Amino acid sequence: MFGVVIKLEKKKEFFEYYKKMLLIRKFESKILSLFDVQKVYGTTHVYIGQEAVAVGACAALTKQDYITSTHRGHGHYIAKGGDIKVIMSELFGKETGCCKGRGGTQHMSDLKIGHLGSNGITGGGIPIATGAGFAIKYKKKNNVVVCFFGDGACNEGYFHESLNFASIHKLPVIYICENNLYAMSTPVKKAFPTEDISVRAASYNIPGKIVDGNNVLAVKKMVIEASNRARKGKGPTFLECKTYRHFGHSRNDPKIYRTKAEEKQWLKKDPILLFKSYLLKNKLTDENHLKNIEKEVEQEINEAVTFAEKSPFPNPIDVDKYVFCETG
Amino acid sequence: MTETFFIKALQDSLIEEMQRDENVFLMGEDIGKYGGCFGVTRGLLEKFGEKRVLDIPMSETSMVGWAIGSCLLGLRPIVEVMFMDFITLCMDQIINQAAKMSYIYGGKVHIPLVIRAPAGAGRRYAASHSQSLESLFMSIPGLIMVAPSTPYDAKGLMKTSIRNNNPVLFIESKLLYWTKGKVPDKEYTIPLGKASIVRKGDNVTIVTYSRMTNECLKAAEKLQNKDIDCEIIDLRTIKPYDKKAIVESVKKTGKLVVVEEGCKTGGIGAEIISFVTENAHSYLKSPVLRIASRDTPIPYSPVLEDASIPNATRIENIITQKLKK
Numbered sequence: 001m002f003g004v005v006i007k008l009e010k011k012k013e014f015f016e017y018y019k020k021m022l023l024i025r026k027f028e029s030k031i032l033s034l035f036d037v038q039k040v041y042g043t044t045h046v047y048i049g050q051e052a053v054a055v056g057a058c059a060a061l062t063k064q065d066y067i068t069s070t071h072r073g074h075g076h077y078i079a080k081g082g083d084i085k086v087i088m089s090e091l092f093g094k095e096t097g098c099c100k101g102r103g104g105t106q107h108m109s110d111l112k113i114g115h116l117g118s119n120g121i122t123g124g125g126i127p128i129a130t131g132a133g134f135a136i137k138y139k140k141k142n143n144v145v146v147c148f149f150g151d152g153a154c155n156e157g158y159f160h161e162s163l164n165f166a167s168i169h170k171l172p173v174i175y176i177c178e179n180n181l182y183a184m185s186t187p188v189k190k191a192f193p194t195e196d197i198s199v200r201a202a203s204y205n206i207p208g209k210i211v212d213g214n215n216v217l218a219v220k221k222m223v224i225e226a227s228n229r230a231r232k233g234k235g236p237t238f239l240e241c242k243t244y245r246h247f248g249h250s251r252n253d254p255k256i257y258r259t260k261a262e263e264k265q266w267l268k269k270d271p272i273l274l275f276k277s278y279l280l281k282n283k284l285t286d287e288n289h290l291k292n293i294e295k296e297v298e299q300e301i302n303e304a305v306t307f308a309e310k311s312p313f314p315n316p317i318d319v320d321k322y323v324f325c326e327t328g
Numbered sequence: 329m330t331e332t333f334f335i336k337a338l339q340d341s342l343i344e345e346m347q348r349d350e351n352v353f354l355m356g357e358d359i360g361k362y363g364g365c366f367g368v369t370r371g372l373l374e375k376f377g378e379k380r381v382l383d384i385p386m387s388e389t390s391m392v393g394w395a396i397g398s399c400l401l402g403l404r405p406i407v408e409v410m411f412m413d414f415i416t417l418c419m420d421q422i423i424n425q426a427a428k429m430s431y432i433y434g435g436k437v438h439i440p441l442v443i444r445a446p447a448g449a450g451r452r453y454a455a456s457h458s459q460s461l462e463s464l465f466m467s468i469p470g471l472i473m474v475a476p477s478t479p480y481d482a483k484g485l486m487k488t489s490i491r492n493n494n495p496v497l498f499i500e501s502k503l504l505y506w507t508k509g510k511v512p513d514k515e516y517t518i519p520l521g522k523a524s525i526v527r528k529g530d531n532v533t534i535v536t537y538s539r540m541t542n543e544c545l546k547a548a549e550k551l552q553n554k555d556i557d558c559e560i561i562d563l564r565t566i567k568p569y570d571k572k573a574i575v576e577s578v579k580k581t582g583k584l585v586v587v588e589e590g591c592k593t594g595g596i597g598a599e600i601i602s603f604v605t606e607n608a609h610s611y612l613k614s615p616v617l618r619i620a621s622r623d624t625p626i627p628y629s630p631v632l633e634d635a636s637i638p639n640a641t642r643i644e645n646i647i648t649q650k651l652k653k
Contacts (some may be wrong), residue, residue, distance in 0.1 A: 066401075100434030107432040116400050117433065121424050127390035129424065131397020138353070138379065138403060161387035165394065168385070322435035323469045325493040 011284055015293060017059060018279065019214050021051040021272050026077040027084055030301050031074070035251060039309070040091045044105045047075030049214075049246035052271035053178050054079035057076060057146050060227055066114040066132050066145040068125035071106045072245075073118030076148050081113045094311035101314045102322060116145075121157030123181075125148060126175070130162040133171035133236070144172040144230045144295045146223065147204040149303025152183025154197050165239065167204040170235035175225040177240045178213060184249045185257040201238035213241030214271040217278075246268070329512055335505040337479035339367055339435075339484035342406065344515070346376055349404065352382040352490055355395055356408030356444075357388075365410045366446055366505055388417035395441050396426050404440045404490060411457045412447035412499065424494040438493040442486075448501040448539055448589055449626045449637050457631075458626035460590040462499055462566055464588070468598055472520060473567040475499040477541035479509040481564055484518030492520060499566075501539035501589075508532035525568035529559035532583040532651055535574055535600050537563040540587045546640035547647065554648055566596055575601065575608045582613035585647060589637055592620035617650050619643055 014045065028046040028114040035044070050072075058067065058079035069076040077087055082098070098108050106120035116132055129147030136143050138157025153159060154177055166173050177197055181188055188197075201208025207229075212218045219241060226237035244266035248255045255263075279285050279287060332340075354369055354376075361385040363370025382392055383616040389407070395405035409415045415422070422443070429437045449458035465471055472494050476482040482500070489496040490523045526541060527548055536544050541562040548558035559577050563569050578584050584604055586597030597618045604616070621637045 068397075090627035092601070098434070099432060099436070102434050103432040106427075109429075109433045109437055111400070111436065116397070117437070119418055119425075124393070124420060127393025127421065128397040128400070130390070131399075132401050133397070135398040135403045138398070139401070157389040158393065160383070161390035162394070164385060165387060165390065169423060211547035222364070252377035275500060322431045324431045324472075327438070327493055 010071040013059070014244050014279060014284060015289075017055050018272070018275055018290065019293050019297060020055045021275065022294060023084065023300065024051045024054065024078050025272060025302075026297050026301055027078065027088075031301070032251070034091075034305075041093060042104060043250045043252070044091075045072040045250050046247050049266070049270065050178055050243045051075055052275070053176065053213045053241045053243055054148070054155050055150070056175055056216040057174075057223045059220045060223035061144065061146060064114060065143045065227070066116050066129070067128040068132070068145065068147050068148055069117045070125060070153070071118065071120055071122070072150070073106065073108060077108055077110065078117055082110055082115065082169055084115035084300060084304045085115055085307040088309040089311050092311065093272055094310040095315060096307070096311040097316045098169065100322075104321070109312065112241060117263050121155035123158040124155070125149065126153060126162045128156040129173055130166050131175035133166060134169065138177065140251060142231055144174060144227045146174045146176055148176050148178065150183065151177060151179040151188050151197060152186070153177070154200070155183070155191055163201070163204045163206065163236065167206045170233055172224060172230035173236045174230060175236060175238045176223075177238070178243055179240050180243050180245045182249070183258060194229065196263070198238060198240040205237050206238055208238040208240070210243045213243030213321070214269045214274060216271060216275055230321070239292050243271075246270075252275055255315040257275065329510040330507050332479050332511040334482050334507050335366070335368055337371070337483040337509075337511050338359050338486060338500065339370075341483040341490075342369070343375065345487055345490045346380060351402060352404045353382060354406050354408065355382045355391065357384060357386060357410050359383060359408050361525045364408055366499075366502060368444070368505070369408065372398035375425065390417040390421075392421035392441075392443065393425065396421060396429070396439055399439045399441055400437065406442040406444060408491065409443060409445045412445035412461055412516055413456050413459045415443070415445055415461060417590065417651060418443075420499070421494070422465070422471070422474050423468050426584045427468050431470055440493045441495045442489050442498055442502060443495070444498045446500050446502050448503060449621075449633060450503045450627065452630060452633060454533070454628040455625040460588070460621070461511070462497075463595045465497060466542065466567060466596060468569065470494065471567060472496045473499065474520065474565050475501070475538040476564055477504065477562050479507070479511050481518060481524065481562075483511055483592050484516050485520070485564060488517045488520055488553075490518070501575055507542070510586050513550055520562070520564045521568050521570060523573040524564055525559065525563045525573065526559040526562045527558060529557040529581070531581055532559065532585060532647065533559040533574070533581045534558050534560045534585045534587060535563065535578040535597070536560065536587040537566055537596070538589065540589050540638060543638060543640045543643055550640070550644045551647060554653060556647065569600070571603060571607070574604060578604055578608045580609045582611055583651060584612065585617040585619065587619045587638060587643055589621055591623050592618060593623050595620050614651065617646060
């Protein structure tokens with residue numbers, strides 16, 4: 001009897017992961033189409049193809065745990081429990097956005113859910129996550145910080161300085177490199193002298209592990225391990241999640257630096273398709289149920305678009321507001 | 329009131345604020361047992377322990393970022409940049425992160441961070457250990473810049489800076505550390521953004537800050553003998569600076585001189601002059617004067633270094649030549 005209950009709980013969790021991954025994908029597909037009708041502006045870096053990393057990692061965290069994110073940050077925000085209405089509204093540049101339209105796609109944070117901020121500077125979030133880890137230790141709390149970044153960020157000085165510092169002080173930080181094989185257009189082969197990035201962890205005396213970044217359950221398992229270690233005061237872990245972005249670096253990227261054959265190979269390993277077939281193969285659910293989840297997701301996205309559309313733009317009179325914090 | 333060294337007043341402000349709020353902590357290179365390159369934090373490790381007087385590896389690119397991350401969870405870090413010159417390594421975290429976070433996150437995030445930066449020339453440290461780089465930060469919204477000239481101001485302004493919820497760049501002139509001044513025995517703070525009129529006068533307004541305030545005071549004594557009565561405004565907070573105090577003084581004197589230790593081109597003085605030209609032009613009775621360091625790297629040779637930065641005699645001479653009727 002008890003076993004059945006657990007299984008049901010587990011199943012529910014799995015459906016939640018599936019839904020979250022789908023939500024990220026469809027949310028971002030929507031964003032791309034909104035560019036065409038000039039409802040969103042500038043550029044965007046979509047996460048499509050990498051959803052299993054954010055969803056798997058955040059599934060291992062509590063609401064009180066923290067994340068830092070990157071320029072490719074919508075997925076992390078949604079996975080950590082972000083409300084897509086305020087994310088959508090932010091992209092519309094509206095006052096009801098998570099950052100009141102001041103931040104935009106690369107500059108979002110939501111402290112209520114432990115999102116310490118996405119970052120327009122490659123690797124810029126690595127020291128910030130590390131400092132948050134320091135504060136957790138300082139305050140003798142039991143939370144962890146997951147620090148997301150890409151392969152490109154591993155070649156910034158931040159990576160070296162911060163992993164070194166976190167290891168010295170055994171900070172509760174989980175460094176998650178999403179190795180999607182390209183730093184903008186530069187392939188990892190041209191930017192790293194080793195096959196894997198994870199080997200670098202050894203020089204900081206921290207565990208460095210390779211994870212299948214397209215397998216949501218594998219990511220979750222590794223992040224749980226890493227967070228257990230961190231919560232016990234044993235320090236940081238470095239996880240290299242191998243994955244692939246289906247789209248270009250940013251919106252107008254023609255992707256001339258990679259081959260169609262390579263793309264095709266990786267599309268077969270699409271994290272959502274993989275998880276879907278896992279659910280079906282193990283008879284955890286049926287097509288109909290998954291279709292319903294898809295409908296729910298589409299409904300939520302439509303509601304978010306309506307919310308954003310109906311929201312007011314910020315008042316230009318307030319352009320100077322928030323430059324300084326006025327309290328204290 | 330007690331006659332106190334600048335460095336001691338500064339240290340006292342750190343001690344008092346650390347005792348007042350356990351979220352306040354110090355972070356920097358060699359600030360523990362060594363006490364910091366200039367000794368500002370000497371003895372604090374013994375007083376507060378390793379947790380609150382945190383010696384860090386040589387990691388200037390990241391250290392301000394670590395401090396920012398700790399701010400997000402409620403701590404109030406004070407980071408020592410060993411020499412202001414090294415702040416060039418911290419620029420991304422200061423400019424793209426700390427200064428912008430309140431704004432880009434819609435006012436929901438605040439960064440109560442103090443960055444202490446020993447600055448200035450005069451100790452023959454040459455190009456990479458002597459600069460006054462404050463003008464680099466002048467056009468960065470979201471930053472506060474403070475540069476005291478007396479022990480009294482150092483203590484009062486540091487305490488306010490620590491309690492402020494915005495990132496503050498706190499500039500300490502190295503040559504001021506061992507200067508003395510009276511400091512109240514009782515607790516006090518000084519508001520940010522308020523200049524101090526350190527000398528009243530009717531003929532000319534001198535706007536300056538940090539160590540150059542002392543040079544201007546010396547120059548003013550000499551100029552008094554030449555019937556030039558100087559009013560000296562010590563900005564104390566460079567950004568945002570006290571516009572009202574400047575305009576009021578210029579209205580009275582009709583003459584403006586700006587004096588700073590940073591390079592002349594694009595300096596703090598350039599900003600002050602632009603502001604006065606925009607807002608109080610009709611009160612000016614003669615062309616403004618800009619006194620600053622020469623646009624060179626700080627040279628090593630003592631004769632060259634002395635030639636590159638302003639001093640009392642030079643200030644006196646320039647003002648005499650240009651402003652004496």
